[in-house]
């Protein structure tokens with residue numbers, strides 16, 4: 001498509017100069033631009049396509065950046081980036097050193113808050129709205145844009161609850177495409193579907209009030225009073241329980257979120273209304289790009305594709321499985337044998353491959369929505385009554401479940417297996433999504449066993465071990481992406497809890513690793529021995545907790561130089577645990593800890609991120625070389 005309007009839009013101010021009649025054409029140009037760019041530079045496609053009209057309308061009607069738009073998750077904000085002066089840089093989106101994966105105030109004054117983890121927009125926008133009132137900035141508008149999936153999160157409800165109670169003028173836009181990454185689930189989904197029935201009533205109400213104003217029968221103030229009064233009357237007459245209205249948050253909609261003309265009109269009408277309000281728009285995830293509309297889950301983040309044909313570029317050569325698939329296949333295998341096993345995911349069934357078990361055993365699998373804290377406590381309840389839950393949560397999102405794991409699972413010593421996927425550096429999703437903190441955060445919690453597999457076989461064995469009787473709360477963390485074994489289907493055997501393994505003997509120095517980064521350590525050790533002519537021992541700790549004191553004692557007696565390698569923050573992580581052990585014993589070797597620094601690691605490929613933090617092959621070899629000379 002030839003772009004005629006978009007190249008002239010460098011800021012939202014340029015957009016606001018356009019006549020309204022051109023907005024629709026601009027939306028089509030944005031759509032075409034995003035599809036063509038993402039076909040070669042992958043990212044979150046379907047959600048962004050679904051909010052193009054909304055994005056244009058918001059920047060057209062509101063005075064951004066003075067007015068604040070708070071995006072929820074931020075995976076839908078590509079049109080926002082393009083319209084806010086970042087079109088030229090969009091080809092660097094998600095690349096190392098390039099545009100950030102999600103809106104970030106560090107990057108642009110149009111990006112107003114932290115994005116990446118779902119359901120925070122209402123709380124953040126409420127804070128901003130209350131701040132505007134405190135500062136007497138009565139003319140500043142604050143808009144939160146939240147999806148139906150994110151609306152299922154507990155934090156969103158907490159924000160709504162508070163919004164109805166504190167004076168504020170916030171506008172919440174509920175972008176309802178009836179999809180999360182997978183199918184939307186739960187009562188809120190059903191509730192929003194039912195709300196559709198009130199749409200005709202709302203349309204008529206608006207039209208009637210506008211006509212009365214046009215005819216000069218009522219003025220603007222009166223029209224607003226009537227609309228407000230009508231809302232109250234509607235509740236009285238129909239006793240229809242609209243949860244938002246019931247909480248004194250004025251509700252508008254649902255309306256077609258792709259009708260740019262109507263969107264602009266309605267936003268203009270409601271923007272200056274006082275008090276909290278919610279505009280419910282209905283959109284289609286993937287709008288305007290047929291393959292994405294048809295299979296929104298796949299096109300949530302489709303990888304590279306042919307923009308013309310919609311054919312995804314999938315490399316078919318045989319490869320080792322993704323860790324998530326080893327989890328998915330193994331839990332299914334275990335569940336066939338053990339009828340007490342149930343699977344839980346907070347909104348990531350495809351992402352963590354619990355979908356495999358869901359297909360065969362829908363009655364024993366639970367997608368609980370974007371609700372990590374609930375997922376953990378729900379698992380606790382199941383375990384308390386004798387079930388054996390496997391609760392799979394992405395490591396970064398498990399931060400939301402910290403107290404639930406402590407209070408509702410570990411404290412009761414309940415046998416829940418937490419499988420933390422995407423542990424360690426995740427690549428292009430960047431700092432919000434790196435699984436950096438789980439080891440350090442979970443280590444101090446009593447009653448918890450923490451393990452990480454060296455490879456796919458170990459993941460299977462650890463999963464088998466974790467569901468055996470008496471194993472208590474058990475955490476298994478593993479990374480995003482593929483392992484290295486084509487023949488990953490080993491027999492399911494018990495692993496001795498709290499026992500590490502010697503991968504190779506050596507004499508000059510010991511390397512202790514935890515998890516699949518141990519494979520990288522194995523390679524670096526081989527290179528160091530080859531190039532430096534040294535002999536290095538390699539130990540796979542396997543369990544962070546209970547830590548293998550016997551193995552550490554042996555290492556302490558044999559080596560004065562030790563390197564620890566982990567794919568998590570150094571502060572409080574595995575290296576810290578090893579140091580604590582030696583310190584408690586009174587003999588501390590010269591110990592170098594490799595891991596993530598005390599700073600947020602930016603986005604890029606995993607290889608680039610590892611290089612940056614000193615966890616790539618060359619850095620490990622270099623560290624070995626330096627320590628040998630020390």
Ligand SMILES: Cc1ncc(C[n+]2csc(CCOP(=O)(O)OP(=O)(O)O)c2C)c(N)n1
Nearest residue numbers: 047116117118147148149150179180181347
């Ligand atoms: C706390 C948290 N849990 C899970 C995710 C993963 N996630 C990202 S987008 C998304 C779906 C969001 O659905 P919705 O808000 O409806 O937006 P849509 O993709 O439909 O536009 C999920 C589950 C996340 N980013 N944050």
Ligand SMILES: CC(=O)[C@@H](O)[C@H](O)COP(=O)(O)O
Nearest residue numbers: 073075116301351422429480
């Ligand atoms: C925006 C978001 O949080 C998810 O879409 C996330 O990017 C998924 O990550 P994976 O690609 O690792 O499943």
Ligand SMILES: [Mg+2]
Nearest residue numbers: 147148149179
């Ligand atoms: Mg949605």
